[in-house]
Every structure is written in C-alpha cells, then in structure tokens.
Amino acid sequence: MPDLLEIKDLTLQFNSLRGTVKALDGVNLTVREREIIGLVGESGCGKTITGLSVLGLLPRPQTEVTGGQILFRGDDLLALGDRAVEDIRGRLVAMVFQDPLASLNPVFTIGNQISRVVRVNKGLSHAEAREATRQALASAGLRPDDELLDSYPHQLSGGMRQRACMAMALSCDAPLLIADEPTTALDVTIQAQMLRLLLDLRDDLGIAQVLITHNVGVAAQTCDRVAVMYAGTVVEQGLTAEVLKHPHHPYTMALYDCLPQGKKASELHTIPGSVPDLIDPPDGCRFHPRCVHAMEVCETVKPEPTRLTEEHWVACHWAEQQPGAGEGVPA
Amino acid sequence: MTSLLSVQDLSVHFAVKRGLSRKSADVVHAADHVSFEIEHGQTFALVGESGSGKTTVARAVLGLNTPTSGTIAFEGRDLTALKRGARRDALRDVQVVFQDPYSSLSPRMTVHDVVAEPLRAHSRLDGRELNARIVALLEMVGLGTQHLWRRPHEFSGGQCQRIAVARALALEPKLVILDEPTSALDVSVQARMLVLLEELQERLELAYLFIAHDLAVVESVADQVAVMYLGQIVETGAAEAVLHAPRHPYTHALIASVPSPDPERRSELGVITGEVPSAIRPPSGCRFHPRCPFRMEICDRVEPEPHDAGGGRLVACHLPDDVDLDAPPEPPAAVTEEDA
Numbered sequence: 095m096p097d098l099l100e101i102k103d104l105t106l107q108f109n110s111l112r113g114t115v116k117a118l119d120g121v122n123l124t125v126r127e128r129e130i131i132g133l134v135g136e137s138g139c140g141k142t143i144t145g146l147s148v149l150g151l152l153p154r155p156q157t158e159v160t161g162g163q164i165l166f167r168g169d170d171l172l173a174l175g176d177r178a179v180e181d182i183r184g185r186l187v188a189m190v191f192q193d194p195l196a197s198l199n200p201v202f203t204i205g206n207q208i209s210r211v212v213r214v215n216k217g218l219s220h221a222e223a224r225e226a227t228r229q230a231l232a233s234a235g236l237r238p239d240d241e242l243l244d245s246y247p248h249q250l251s252g253g254m255r256q257r258a259c260m261a262m263a264l265s266c267d268a269p270l271l272i273a274d275e276p277t278t279a280l281d282v283t284i285q286a287q288m289l290r291l292l293l294d295l296r297d298d299l300g301i302a303q304v305l306i307t308h309n310v311g312v313a314a315q316t317c318d319r320v321a322v323m324y325a326g327t328v329v330e331q332g333l334t335a336e337v338l339k340h341p342h343h344p345y346t347m348a349l350y351d352c353l354p355q356g357k358k359a360s361e362l363h364t365i366p367g368s369v370p371d372l373i374d375p376p377d378g379c380r381f382h383p384r385c386v387h388a389m390e391v392c393e394t395v396k397p398e399p400t401r402l403t404e405e406h407w408v409a410c411h412w413a414e415q416q417p418g419a420g421e422g423v424p425a
Numbered sequence: 426m427t428s429l430l431s432v433q434d435l436s437v438h439f440a441v442k443r444g445l446s447r448k449s450a451d452v453v454h455a456a457d458h459v460s461f462e463i464e465h466g467q468t469f470a471l472v473g474e475s476g477s478g479k480t481t482v483a484r485a486v487l488g489l490n491t492p493t494s495g496t497i498a499f500e501g502r503d504l505t506a507l508k509r510g511a512r513r514d515a516l517r518d519v520q521v522v523f524q525d526p527y528s529s530l531s532p533r534m535t536v537h538d539v540v541a542e543p544l545r546a547h548s549r550l551d552g553r554e555l556n557a558r559i560v561a562l563l564e565m566v567g568l569g570t571q572h573l574w575r576r577p578h579e580f581s582g583g584q585c586q587r588i589a590v591a592r593a594l595a596l597e598p599k600l601v602i603l604d605e606p607t608s609a610l611d612v613s614v615q616a617r618m619l620v621l622l623e624e625l626q627e628r629l630e631l632a633y634l635f636i637a638h639d640l641a642v643v644e645s646v647a648d649q650v651a652v653m654y655l656g657q658i659v660e661t662g663a664a665e666a667v668l669h670a671p672r673h674p675y676t677h678a679l680i681a682s683v684p685s686p687d688p689e690r691r692s693e694l695g696v697i698t699g700e701v702p703s704a705i706r707p708p709s710g711c712r713f714h715p716r717c718p719f720r721m722e723i724c725d726r727v728e729p730e731p732h733d734a735g736g737g738r739l740v741a742c743h744l745p746d747d748v749d750l751d752a753p754p755e756p757p758a759a760v761t762e763e764d765a
Binding site: 136137251252253254281282283284285286287289290291293308309310311312314315316334335338339348349350352353354355356357358359360362363364365368 | 474475581583611612613614615616617619620622623638640641642644645646678679681682683684685686687688689691692693694695696697698700701
C-alpha cells in the first residue's frame with residue numbers, strides 16, 4: 095500500500111523583483127496513515143510553502159515548480175488540473191492555519207461558514223449541513239449549541255476560534271490534516287488543550303497530520319515522526335525520539351542546543367551566522383557556512399539523504415562518515 | 426538599602442464605555458494589588474498568559490498607564506506622586522525594549538537617529554562625541570559602523586531587537602524593562618539575544634524587569650519570578666524555587682503545560698481545562714478557582730491573601746503548603762480535602 099502522502103524531491107522557486115527565490119530545494123517527506131509527522135524549522139525555511147503546495151494553494155503566477163512529485167495515495171497532485179485539485183482540497187486534505195482570526199470570515203457566523211464548506215464539498219442540504227457542522231464542532235471539542243453556531247468569530251476567544259477552524263477542517267472527514275503552527279497564537283495552557291485535541295484526532299478518528307511548527311517541544315510531545323527543515327530542504331527525518339534524542343545532522347543538533355531547557359543564559363549554545371538569503375543560497379549543502387563540521391565537499395556537493403535506520407535518514411556529508419551511519423539497524 | 430524599584434499595592438483599572446450613549450461603563454481589572462521589589466543588578470521576571478496584566482504593570486512603571494491606586498517607588502522616590510517633568514527626569518534611569526522590534530522602531534529613521542534620539546533629548550552630547558557614543562552603543566550590541574545609516578527594514582528581527590536594546594542603553598539606565606524581548610525571534614536568534622542580555626547585565630550592572638510567557642526563557646535568565654493570573658500575582662519568589670517546586674496550583678499547571686522538547690519526558694497536555702475568564706467580571710474569591718483542580722469550598726468566597734511559604738516565597742492560595750500538587754484530588758474528593 096502506498097503511503098498516504100509522499101513528497102519526492104519537490105523543488106520550487108518564486109520569481110520576485112529582487113530575483114529568483116529558490117524557496118524549496120528538493121524536499122522529501124512521507125506521511126503515513128494515522129500518524130502525526132512534525133515539520134520543524136525556523137522562519138523562512140519553507141515549512142508553510144511545503145504545506146501549501148500539497149493543497150495547490152501556492153501563490154500564482156510567481157511560483158514555479160521546477161521538479162518533484164507530490165503523491166497522495168499514489169496519485170501525483172502536481173500533474174492534476176485545477177478542478178481535480180479543488181476536489182481533493184477539503185475532502186481529502188484539509189488545512190488549519192496559524193492565525194484563526196485571519197482564517198475565519200468576520201461577517202459570517204461560525205455555523206454559516208462551516209456548513210457552507212460541507213454543502214460545497216459533500217453536496218448536503220442546509221439542514222443536513224447544519225447537523226454535520228454540529229458534529230464537526232463536537233469533534234473539535236466545542237459544545238455545538240445554537241449559540242455557538244450563530245456567533246461571529248469576534249465573539250469567541252482565541253482558543254475557541256482555533257477549534258472552530260479545526261472543526262471546519264474536520265467537517266469533510268479528510269484523512270489528512272495539515273496544521274500550520276496551530277498553537278503559536280495561543281497561550282500555553284490553551285496550547286496544551288489543543289495538542290491534546292490533535293492526539294485525540296489521531297487516536298480516535300485516525301486522522302493523519304502534518305504538524306508544521308517552530309516549537310521543538312510541541313513536536314516532541316505530539317509527533318510520531320519528525321522532519322527537520324533548513325533553508326528549503328529537509329535535512330533529517332525519523333522517529334521523534336531518534337531525531338531529537340540522537341540527532342545526526344549538525345543543524346538539528348545546534349537547534350536543539352539553542353533551547354533554554356533549564357540552562358542559564360550564559361550556558362546557551364548559539365548558531366553562528368544567519369539564515370541565508372534564498373535568492374543566492376550557498377552552493378552544496380545550504381547549511382555549510384554555519385556548520386561546525388563543514389568539509390570541503392560540503393561547499394560544492396549537495397548531500398543526498400542517507401538512511402541510518404529503517405526510519406531515520408539524514409542529508410549530510412559529515413554524518414555519513416560517522417560510525418553507525420548506514421549500518422541500517424532496524425528501528 | 427532601598428530597593429531599586431518597589432511596587433506596592435498597585436492597581437490599574439480601565440473603564441470600558443458601552444452602548445450607544447457611551448455612558449454605562451464596565452471596569453477592566455487589568456492589575457489588582459500587585460506588589461513586588463526589584464534589587465540592583467537583578468533580573469525580575471513577570472510571567473503569565475495573555476491578559477494577565479504583565480504589560481499593564483510595566484507600562485504603569487513607565488508612566489504610560491495611570492495607576493488607580495498604589496505606589497511605584499524608584500530608588501525610594503514615589504513616581505506616582507511626581508509632576509510630569511520631574512517624573513520624566515526620574516525615568517531616565519528606566520528604559521524599555523518592546524516585543525515587536527519592527528513596530529517599536531520608526532521605519533523612517535536611520536539606526537543613527539534611533540539611537541541618537543534619547544541622547545539628544547536627555548544629554549548635551551553632539552557632533553563627534555554623539556557619533557562616538559552611538560558607535561560604542563552599537564558595538565556593545567554586536568552591530569557596527571556599517572549599520573549606522575541603514576533603516577529598520579534592512580535588518581532581520583534579531584538585529585532590529587539589538588538596535589532597540591542599544592537605544593534603551595543609550596542613557597545608561599539602571600533598570601531596563603524587557604517586554605517579551607525574544608517572543609518574536611526564532612530559537613537560534615533568541616539564544617543569542619539572551620546571551621547578549623546576560624553579558625550586558627554583567628557589564629553595566631543593569632536590573633531587568635523581564636516580561637515573558639515562555640517559562641523556559643524565564644528560567645534561563647531570572648533571579649526572581651512573579652507569576653500573574655488575571656491581574657494578580659499568585660506566587661512570587663526565587664526563580665529556582667518557584668519554577669522547580671511551585672506552590673500555587675496555577676504555577677504548577679503553567680509549568681506542566683509547557684511541552685518539553687525531550688520526547689522521553691511526557692508533558693501533561695490539557696490538565697487545565699477552560700479558559701482565562703474576563704477581567705471585567707473576575708471570578709469571586711480566588712480568581713483561579715473555576716479552573717483549579719484543587720478547588721475547595723472556601724475558594725469561591727474568600728480571596729486568598731499572599732502568605733509566606735518559606736524562603737521568601739509568597740503564595741496566594743488557600744491550600745496548605747504540604748499538598749502534593751502532582752496529585753490533584755478527584756472532583757468529589759475536593760470537599761473532604763479541605764476538612765483534612
């Protein structure tokens with residue numbers, strides 16, 4: 095059986111006035127049925143663009159996909175026409191965004207917005223759609239009474255708005271949910287409730303999720319597997335414990351060491367330099383100018399993913415040479 | 426010796442006018458009976474979720490909010506009793522860095538102008554001396570002369586925040602208020618900012634009032650911590666003690682809710698149910714009681730007074746000090762817990 099979603103070597107660029115932004119440079123990612131995979135990285139690394147590309151929501155006309163495939167249950171989404179992608183969006187793949195207030199329409203009630211999605215995607219009548227809306231709101235952990243259905247987004251708290259967005263995404267029973275920083279705008283106690291909801295959706299409804307986040311803690315506590323992105327490419331992917339407890343890519347190691355985790359500020363590690371401008375990215379490995387283990391080969395040759403265990407792979411020339419790499423110990 | 430900053434019983438209430446006539450007014454209890462002291466060279470962290478009143482307190486110290494009651498004494502002088510001009514002079518020694526560097530720096534000013542502004546307003550420096558001082562300040566935060574004539578949009582978020590720090594240090598303040606200084610930054614940039622702040626504190630003997638919602642960040646910088654909930658301080662004391670052995674159920678829940686980056690250490694997700702209530706009509710008694718897993722019968726009637734829980738720690742909670750916060754009672758057992 096093919097994986098639920100497989101992104102193979104996805105490469106795309108934006109044409110801007112300043113020049114061509116080489117935003118994604120060979121992204122590889124697999125999502126299995128009923129799992130949460132975390133896409134972790136800092137701002138501008140291409141996490142959100144990767145998510146949007148699955149839904150065919152890339153900004154046009156400035157985006158140019160120059161290579162790769164996005165296979166959903168074996169079908170290449172990039173080869174489909176607009177109408178076909180529209181059929182998939184919402185019904186098979188749904189998305190939740192970071193800022194719930196910006197993704198809800200302020201002039202329609204919650205019930206109206208969600209039931210419209212159901213009517214369009216499933217062809218239900220008004221009455222049936224309202225019932226489906228109630229179910230979706232309940233799965234998102236809200237009390238689906240008339241008061242909620244008839245309220246406008248501004249009348250809800252931040253946490254309730256994000257749950258309403260979640261309900262909209264759930265309303266069409268899509269097997270894959272892409273959640274783009276769903277808890278970043280929320281307070282920590284509300285974030286904890288939302289993460290609990292994501293876990294329940296996986297366990298009770300079997301919904302696979304791509305959780306896009308910059309917060310390593312969020313990924314550590316919710317994801318089955320983690321993919322780490324840097325400057326438009328996935329540098330390491332594997333089981334959460336493998337990647338975070340035994341990272342092999344120097345960027346993953348450095349990122350993890352930057353976290354305070356009970357250290358005093360004077361003991362904090364930092365990464366020298368800054369994220370490269372993707373109009374003129376470094377040749378070879380895009381991390382090499384900031385990498386403490388950089389070698390000559392890193393400046394010219396882009397590292398290919400190398401398998402460390404059944405699940406764990408890393409794209410790094412230095413990690414390949416380390417003992418233990420490529421021995422293929424099954425996870 | 427008097428404390429550098431002493432805030433006593435500070436309350437800040439805002440009137441919110443409602444209805445077409447704009448006559449009936451609700452009162453937002455943004456900060457209620459807040460007391461704390463900051464010593465010279467110390468980092469004091471105010472922690473809490475949005476709407477807890479952290480920023481309101483900081484703005485009151487800066488004179489940007491008018492306190493409803495209470496006193497704010499800086500080096501023994503009550504700022505709230507001073508006239509505008511005198512307060513302005515006194516506040517030379519208190520500077521601020523805000524959360525969003527892009528909105529706290531004017532997009533039309535060059536870095537030179539940004540850093541020169543406080544110097545022009547408060548000192549007699551000009552010409553070469555002024556320029557030398559500006560360059561020295563920029564070097565202190567890790568920037569250089571090549572950045573002098575650029576404008577904020579040419580910098581990354583981390584660099585902008587460094588410019589804001591340089592501006593705050595221009596008048597050699599004794600206290601710098603850092604309002605979520607790293608929240609808008611990526612973790613690798615955040616780490617460098619925290620290292621810089623620590624270095625500057627040591628070199629210039631600064632005291633920080635550090636406002637943050639990220640407990641991991643607070644743990645790495647703070648000497649003292651006060652945890653706020655709905656306008657009140659629920660627990661305060663040495664950072665180590667408060668963050669590692671919390672005595673207030675809210676502090677405990679807040680710490681437990683932070684997802685640990687260590688996948689082998691399971692965080693308790695969703696232990697605290699419900700959301701922060703409205704500050705217009707805060708709950709009776711203890712403001713945390715509707716969400717508290719340890720709620721007792723007394724909690725919705727009597728507002729708990731802060732009591733000394735040992736080691737200089739103040740806790741505003743009715744629970745006895747020896748209750749194990751890791752083991753909340755089953756809901757029906759809550760009443761018997763009080764009898765015991």
